[in-house]
Amino acid sequence: MKFKNDLILRVARGEKAERTPVWLMRQAGRILPEYRAIREKLSGFKELATTPSLAAEVTLQPVDILNVDAAIIFSDILVVPEAMGLTYEMPEAKGPWFPKKINNLSDVNSLRVLEAELELEYVYEAIKITKKELAGRVPLIGFAGAPWTIFAYMVEGHGSKTFSNAKKMLYSDPTLSHLLLEKITTVTIAYLKKQIASGADLVQIFDSWAGILSPEQYNEFSLPYISKICDAITEVPTTIFAKGAFFARKQLGLLNCETIGLDWNMDIEESRALIGNKKTLQGNLDPCVLYTSFSEIKKHTQNMLNKFGNHQHIANLGHGVYPDTEKDKVRCFVDAVKEHQFALVV
Amino acid sequence: MKFKNDLILRVARGEKAERTPVWLMRQAGRILPEYRAIREKLSGFKELATTPSLAAEVTLQPVDILNVDAAIIFSDILVVPEAMGLTYEMPEAKGPWFPKKINNLSDVNSLRVLEAELELEYVYEAIKITKKELAGRVPLIGFAGAPWTIFAYMVEGHGSKTFSNAKKMLYSDPTLSHLLLEKITTVTIAYLKKQIASGADLVQIFDSWAGILSPEQYNEFSLPYISKICDAITEVPTTIFAKGAFFARKQLGLLNCETIGLDWNMDIEESRALIGNKKTLQGNLDPCVLYTSFSEIKKHTQNMLNKFGNHQHIANLGHGVYPDTEKDKVRCFVDAVKEHQFALVV
Numbered sequence: 001m002k003f004k005n006d007l008i009l010r011v012a013r014g015e016k017a018e019r020t021p022v023w024l025m026r027q028a029g030r031i032l033p034e035y036r037a038i039r040e041k042l043s044g045f046k047e048l049a050t051t052p053s054l055a056a057e058v059t060l061q062p063v064d065i066l067n068v069d070a071a072i073i074f075s076d077i078l079v080v081p082e083a084m085g086l087t088y089e090m091p092e093a094k095g096p097w098f099p100k101k102i103n104n105l106s107d108v109n110s111l112r113v114l115e116a117e118l119e120l121e122y123v124y125e126a127i128k129i130t131k132k133e134l135a136g137r138v139p140l141i142g143f144a145g146a147p148w149t150i151f152a153y154m155v156e157g158h159g160s161k162t163f164s165n166a167k168k169m170l171y172s173d174p175t176l177s178h179l180l181l182e183k184i185t186t187v188t189i190a191y192l193k194k195q196i197a198s199g200a201d202l203v204q205i206f207d208s209w210a211g212i213l214s215p216e217q218y219n220e221f222s223l224p225y226i227s228k229i230c231d232a233i234t235e236v237p238t239t240i241f242a243k244g245a246f247f248a249r250k251q252l253g254l255l256n257c258e259t260i261g262l263d264w265n266m267d268i269e270e271s272r273a274l275i276g277n278k279k280t281l282q283g284n285l286d287p288c289v290l291y292t293s294f295s296e297i298k299k300h301t302q303n304m305l306n307k308f309g310n311h312q313h314i315a316n317l318g319h320g321v322y323p324d325t326e327k328d329k330v331r332c333f334v335d336a337v338k339e340h341q342f343a344l345v346v
Numbered sequence: 347m348k349f350k351n352d353l354i355l356r357v358a359r360g361e362k363a364e365r366t367p368v369w370l371m372r373q374a375g376r377i378l379p380e381y382r383a384i385r386e387k388l389s390g391f392k393e394l395a396t397t398p399s400l401a402a403e404v405t406l407q408p409v410d411i412l413n414v415d416a417a418i419i420f421s422d423i424l425v426v427p428e429a430m431g432l433t434y435e436m437p438e439a440k441g442p443w444f445p446k447k448i449n450n451l452s453d454v455n456s457l458r459v460l461e462a463e464l465e466l467e468y469v470y471e472a473i474k475i476t477k478k479e480l481a482g483r484v485p486l487i488g489f490a491g492a493p494w495t496i497f498a499y500m501v502e503g504h505g506s507k508t509f510s511n512a513k514k515m516l517y518s519d520p521t522l523s524h525l526l527l528e529k530i531t532t533v534t535i536a537y538l539k540k541q542i543a544s545g546a547d548l549v550q551i552f553d554s555w556a557g558i559l560s561p562e563q564y565n566e567f568s569l570p571y572i573s574k575i576c577d578a579i580t581e582v583p584t585t586i587f588a589k590g591a592f593f594a595r596k597q598l599g600l601l602n603c604e605t606i607g608l609d610w611n612m613d614i615e616e617s618r619a620l621i622g623n624k625k626t627l628q629g630n631l632d633p634c635v636l637y638t639s640f641s642e643i644k645k646h647t648q649n650m651l652n653k654f655g656n657h658q659h660i661a662n663l664g665h666g667v668y669p670d671t672e673k674d675k676v677r678c679f680v681d682a683v684k685e686h687q688f689a690l691v692v
Contacts, residue, residue, distance in 0.1 A: 112691040164668060171642055214632050214664075215613045246592045247613055267561045267593055286560050288513040296517055318560075322510060 012237035014244030021069035022337040026320030027062040052125035077145030083119035095159030124198040131199035146207035148222035204239040211244015249274040264318030268307040283320035301336035358583035367415035368683040372666030390528035398471035402528040423491030429465035441505030470544040477545035488546030550585040557590015586674035595620040610664030614653040630664035647682035
């Protein structure tokens with residue numbers, strides 16, 4: 001496949017590029033009126049996510065409307081626990097909710113593993129349609145949740161500030177916890193490989209709840225499984241975004257992956273020093289900056305770009321774009337990245 | 347005042363002590379059935395907080411029941427915005443809610459500053475009663491919110507995952523933001539001084555929402571105001587607990603205060619290296635550990651104590667104790683600290 005714009009792939013691989021590529025986490029979503037128009041006609045999030053033609057359509061929207069340098073397949077990290085046997089619900093304006101959750105060994109034993117990837121045919125189909133429609137304009141990103149984050153939802157059963165039930169299981173029953181994490185990892189690798197076989201050009205792992213673990217727990221229950229995934233994915237560049245895992249930046253830098261995502265709390269120079277020069281960094285503008293004026297957005301974006309420097313950087317926010325952000329403010333961010341001129345000394 | 351147990355004060359001042367002192371953030375609260383018995387008879391949290399004899403009673407409970415080495419006055423950081431003119435409500439099982447909030451200069455101008463401390467007589471009275479009842483058994487901790495955290499509630503009007511309105515004001519109108527932060531700081535200093543004059547033996551500043559700011563915003567909008575408070579409080583030792591401000595540990599170590607609180611995400615050795623040897627450290631067991639078995643609690647507590655070493659450490663959790671923690675598990679934590687024998691090499 002010949003790309004018209006493969007900036008993000010070249011930068012992920014550490015190659016020099018003519019400018020910094022840019023995309024946004026949650027770019028396919030509520031920030032776009034065009035998305036809301038499609039969403040309104042449907043029964044809910046899940047109908048959209050499980051209908052390949054519609055998922056492909058909203059995946060393409062930000063490429064057309066915001067001119068970002070990558071598409072990311074419209075889906076959710078929770079399709080994995082669902083494929084393993086725990087259906088989730090996504091009630092409007094609330095977080096996800098699992099009627100059945102994991103409490104004990106028999107729950108873990110009842111999960112589907114080898115057959116799970118087959119349940120996700122609708123994602124692969126959406127990727128295939130999207131790739132066809134993209135016709136090489138920009139690369140397509142596939143994704144999955146990190147095993148710890150998926151574990152957190154499977155045990156807690158819903159979002160939580162503390163995920164105290166999930167953390168309790170880590171402390172109280174490490175053996176059971178590792179068994180469950182192992183199963184999630186197996187499914188995740190198979191799932192990502194199928195996404196890649198269907199056309200994903202880069203994959204990103206979201207460890208959304210990294211930041212609620214202690215450094216010791218993160219080392220024991222999250223990093224080893226992310227590492228397994230990184231080792232298994234050799235086909236395309238891999239990005240790890242571990243929200244809040246400031247304490248693990250050194251170890252993240254040692255993973256067998258291409259790119260590390262930073263959240264907006266992470267100082268850019270310090271992160272580069274901790275992670276080392278072998279990785280591309282992604283991020284990390286505070287999403288709240290997009291609530292301010294066009295001139296402020298431009299100023300903060302330029303400031304961020306100068307700190308990262310003109311190579312090994314994929315511009316993004318430090319978190320998913322907030323759904324009530326104005327579309328024109330998002331465009332302002334994208335344009336500011338594209339128009340930026342680095343000083344010659346950088 | 348002669349104390350029977352002044353361990354926490356000696357350790358805060360960097361003196362050697364016979365063992366590590368221990369208390370818990372939120373120790374006066376729902377974890378104690380004795381607290382719930384009092385609370386049930388009242389109209390709500392505010393009646394308890396504003397009735398000095400009752401506030402004193404629940405402040406003393408953990409000293410009697412849990413044998414902690416310090417009492418902390420039962421109150422809330424939100425009494426400060428209320429004294430300044432923004433009444434708050436505390437609906438059951440929801441977070442705090444401000445019917446009126448700060449949007450613009452005229453809102454900021456309408457706030458009480460010099461008269462605000464006078465509104466908080468009920469806190470000083472509760473401190474006086476508590477001190478009398480304690481009769482020197484253990485020291486009493488006073489507290490206030492850090493100016494940024496109080497600002498966040500005043501502008502947002504309620505708790506929030508992102509505090510995006512508050513952060514938007516920082517980005518969009520730094521002048522107005524500094525004016526408001528200045529006013530909060532003035533009131534906070536006067537309030538803490540009155541707490542000390544009423545009998546508080548140590549004061550703690552809670553910067554609960556430190557962790558949602560970028561390092562740049564934290565340097566501009568939070569640290570300078572905490573620094574002013576530290577410089578102003580010369581009467582008693584001061585503790586700063588900036589939840590999530592991992593990126594500011596070096597600067598926190600330079601404050602004119604005695605103790606820095608760590609949350610459970612912060613690696614102990616790394617934090618000591620960043621903060622330096624001049625401060626006492628407080629914390630930082632993961633509150634979720636108290637959901638596990640007695641033997642796990644003991645093991646994790648001992649492990650934490652060994653990492654901090656046998657001086658310049660006040661044992662605590664890395665966050666407030668979760669309200670559904672069993673009382674006996676909390677006692678187990680307290681006892682594990684008190685019984686710990688450090689290896690001679692430490």
